[in-house]
Amino acid sequence: MIQLTEISRTFEALWPAAGAELWDAPGFVTSHSDAVTGVLLSVDITGAVLAEARAKGCNLVVAHHPFLLKGTQEVNHDSLKGSVLTYALKHSIAIFAAHTNADIVEDGVSDVIAKKLGLTNIEPLVTTADSEGHGRIGRLVQSMPLQKFAAHVAETLPFSARGVSVAGSPEQLVETVALCGGAGDSFIDAALASEADVYITSDLRHHPTLDATLTPRVKPLALIDVSHWAAESLWLESAANAITNAHHGVTVHVSEVVTDPWVFSINRGER
Numbered sequence: 001m002i003q004l005t006e007i008s009r010t011f012e013a014l015w016p017a018a019g020a021e022l023w024d025a026p027g028f029v030t031s032h033s034d035a036v037t038g039v040l041l042s043v044d045i046t047g048a049v050l051a052e053a054r055a056k057g058c059n060l061v062v063a064h065h066p067f068l069l070k071g072t073q074e075v076n077h078d079s080l081k082g083s084v085l086t087y088a089l090k091h092s093i094a095i096f097a098a099h100t101n102a103d104i105v106e107d108g109v110s111d112v113i114a115k116k117l118g119l120t121n122i123e124p125l126v127t128t129a130d131s132e133g134h135g136r137i138g139r140l141v142q143s144m145p146l147q148k149f150a151a152h153v154a155e156t157l158p159f160s161a162r163g164v165s166v167a168g169s170p171e172q173l174v175e176t177v178a179l180c181g182g183a184g185d186s187f188i189d190a191a192l193a194s195e196a197d198v199y200i201t202s203d204l205r206h207h208p209t210l211d212a213t214l215t216p217r218v219k220p221l222a223l224i225d226v227s228h229w230a231a232e233s234l235w236l237e238s239a240a241n242a243i244t245n246a247h248h249g250v251t252v253h254v255s256e257v258v259t260d261p262w263v264f265s266i267n268r269g270e271r
């Protein structure tokens with residue numbers, strides 16, 4: 001059986017910690033000295049995800065989002081963070097995160113979204129190193145109207161309550177696509193400066209979105225807002241395959257727990 005230290009070397013090879021942003025907190029938040037019984041991959045760490053890990057016989061959970069990213073004053077057993085950590089320590093479950101260091105690499109979070117959308121000539125939207133960087137930009141094999149492309153995005157992603165929201169004219173043609181997994185409004189300027197016809201990311205706010213659509217440009221930039229969980233969950237399967245390829249004997253599962261907090265949406269005229 002494989003030890004945690006051994007599998008952590010694979011994680012470092014796949015997602016070097018040095019690639020993480022300075023504000024980020026990738027790596028282990030809990031660990032143990034037991035052999036790894038199985039790995040569960042998830043976007044977030046929640047009590048339900050840890051219970052799933054235990055039910056599936058996994059004592060290592062690899063999440064995209066760090067569990068303790070912001071300053072934590074206490075981990076009391078009855079608090080949000082404390083209850084999860086108490087459970088993890090009680091049941092000897094190691095928790096590991098690969099966050100911005102997993103965003104930038106080939107077959108990382110943004111790269112997988114670009115590939116699943118069928119883009120070609122995929123390159124980082126903002127290059128940080130050889131074939132690495134923030135977001136991705138690529139081309140569709142055949143251009144299509146924005147409305148049809150948005151439907152393609154919705155079909156590519158897992159179901160989410162709010163679907164995809166689109167800023168742009170339904171008829172405008174889409175050929176070059178920029179995207180960023182997670183909350184990528186900090187790369188709107190990079191998308192505006194690129195050849196992209198559309199920029200896909202999550203958690204877009206009113207003002208940056210409005211300003212982007214109104215920015216003078218050869219052709220207006222359309223924006224598509226997608227579920228943060230749905231977009232990033234595409235990476236889990238690819239990460240699971242990479243771990244399985246490195247350690248054939250280890251059981252690797254992708255979490256079935258949907259951690260998208262949005263459960264339903266409703267509009268005027270609907271019941």
Ligand SMILES: [Zn+2]
Nearest residue numbers: 182183228232
């Ligand atoms: Zn994220």
